[in-house]
Amino acid sequence: MATEPAEPKSRLRQYLEMVTGPLEGKKRYRQYKARTKQLPANYHTAIEALERYTQLFGPGDSESLLAMLEDLADLFEQSAADGTPLRDVVGEDPVEFAEEFLRNYPGGSWIRRERERLTNAIDRVTGDKP
Numbered sequence: 001m002a003t004e005p006a007e008p009k010s011r012l013r014q015y016l017e018m019v020t021g022p023l024e025g026k027k028r029y030r031q032y033k034a035r036t037k038q039l040p041a042n043y044h045t046a047i048e049a050l051e052r053y054t055q056l057f058g059p060g061d062s063e064s065l066l067a068m069l070e071d072l073a074d075l076f077e078q079s080a081a082d083g084t085p086l087r088d089v090v091g092e093d094p095v096e097f098a099e100e101f102l103r104n105y106p107g108g109s110w111i112r113r114e115r116e117r118l119t120n121a122i123d124r125v126t127g128d129k130p
Helices: 006-020 023-037 041-057 062-082 086-090 094-102 110-126
Strands: none
Touching: 023 041, 023 062, 041 062, 041 086, 041 094, 062 086, 062 094, 086 094
16 A cells, blocks of 8 residues: 555656656756856856757757767866866867867757758659669
8 A cells, every 4th residue: 555655656757757758857957057057157158158059950869968968067167177268178169169069979960860851852853862
């Protein structure tokens, strides 16, 4: 009888995760955001800008995206702790830095999939590929 109250919670959690997605991922994202809020203001602003960019062009699945964001937080936390100037972290071209960083996380970016879809569609209609 003592295990019965836990069973509905398990079902409830399953239902919630079915509707909202895995709760563990949300917890990890909240932890990432809390970590970035602790950064010095200029690092915090920079990581928010990089986060925006990487969410547009980065991995399409949540696990890869979370791993990438956590690694980005690690990099910025360590750089801030070491007193590394922000420009030394991201270089002269922040877009180049972001693109190079994203190359480490190929986990299915939506833009890559759309590029492949476009190429395949044109190849099919032109007879270049079956």
